[in-house]
Amino acid sequence: MSELHIESLFDVRxxxxxxxxxxxxxxxxxxxxxxxxxxxxxxSHLGRRLDEEDLAQEVFMKVFAKLHDYRGDAPxxxxxxxxxxxxxxxxxxGEKARPEWRFxxxxxxxxxxxxALPGPADAAHPxxxxxxxxxxxMLMDGLAPQDRMILQLLELEDLSVDEIxxxxxxxxxxxxxxxFRARGQVRKRFSALHEKKAIL
Amino acid sequence: MNxxxxxxxxxxxxxxxxxxxxxxxxxTMPAGFAGRVTNRLQQGLAADNEAASWIRLSQWGLGFACAxxxxxxxxxxxxxRHEWSPAIAAAEQVTEFVSLP
Numbered sequence: 398m399s400e401l402h403i404e405s406l407f408d409v410r411x412x413x414x415x416x417x418x419x420x421x422x423x424x425x426x427x428x429x430x431x432x433x434x435x436x437x438x439x440x441s442h443l444g445r446r447l448d449e450e451d452l453a454q455e456v457f458m459k460v461f462a463k464l465h466d467y468r469g470d471a472p473x474x475x476x477x478x479x480x481x482x483x484x485x486x487x488x489x490x491g492e493k494a495r496p497e498w499r500f501x502x503x504x505x506x507x508x509x510x511x512x513a514l515p516g517p518a519d520a521a522h523p524x525x526x527x528x529x530x531x532x533x534x535m536l537m538d539g540l541a542p543q544d545r546m547i548l549q550l551l552e553l554e555d556l557s558v559d560e561i562x563x564x565x566x567x568x569x570x571x572x573x574x575x576x577f578r579a580r581g582q583v584r585k586r587f588s589a590l591h592e593k594k595a596i597l
Numbered sequence: 598m599n600x601x602x603x604x605x606x607x608x609x610x611x612x613x614x615x616x617x618x619x620x621x622x623x624x625t626m627p628a629g630f631a632g633r634v635t636n637r638l639q640q641g642l643a644a645d646n647e648a649a650s651w652i653r654l655s656q657w658g659l660g661f662a663c664a665x666x667x668x669x670x671x672x673x674x675x676x677x678r679h680e681w682s683p684a685i686a687a688a689e690q691v692t693e694f695v696s697l698p
Contacts, residue, residue: 428631454637554620
């Protein structure tokens with residue numbers, strides 16, 4: 398689990414003891430220690446967001462509020478990771494779909510990537526990764542947030558359906574259905590993009 | 598797989614490195630982040646303490662009222678005596694008034 402690569406020198410157990418005794422500096426040290434893992438989970442589940450720090454703050458508030466529930470039978474980082482994922486999923490439930498992009502939103506760089514797509518897919522003709530990612534993000538705008546997350550995890554992070562099921566608690570059937578629906582919508586938008594490009 | 602799907606697959610494959618580097622990189626904590634978290638935590642604890650104080654106060658009030666009632670019962674013994682319980686007397690008067698032909 399790459400997101401749980403945490404520096405092992407940090408003494409979590411001792412730090413937790415101090416946090417439980419209302420030690421502010423220990424609480425700050427714990428936030429310092431966990432932040433890289435938490436922000437990765439937030440980004441991985443919610444994609445590009447301007448308020449990722451707000452969500453990370455929510456995660457830490459929950460960590461401290463539920464600290465008495467942690468019984469120490471699993472590594473603390475795993476417990477925090479699960480809490481982070483649940484917070485992200487709760488956030489997704491309350492989130493509305495982002496507005497769909499318009500053709501006018503595409504820059505010349507975006508159009509260049511789209512025009513290069515029918516060409517040969519080899520090392521001699523690479524596509525710009527950042528611009529490609531922006532086009533993918535635009536194609537996924539307007540999807541239901543949960544469908545969007547599943548497509549991101551499946552297609553961009555190469556997670557298996559089983560792994561997503563384990564992380565989210567959703568059934569494999571539900572994940573497949575959501576992924577199928579999301580792919581269909583992205584395909585439809587991509588097709589519309591080609592039609593508009595052909596007209597212009 | 599049709600041409601459109603092939604292009605989409607290529608687009609997603611090309612986007613992967615950028616996505617991964619964005620998720621993995623720049624995980625440095627913004628300045629003051631830990632302080633903001635601990636401040637919110639303290640504010641939350643203060644609010645909890647205030648709520649707990651009110652709960653304690655109301656519990657003391659309820660306990661005091663119950664003790665007063667028990668003391669009254671001990672002194673008067675007869676709970677349903679009219680002089681002692683004006684509410685029962687009033688209820689009886691209302692019943693009489695309502696049951697008039």
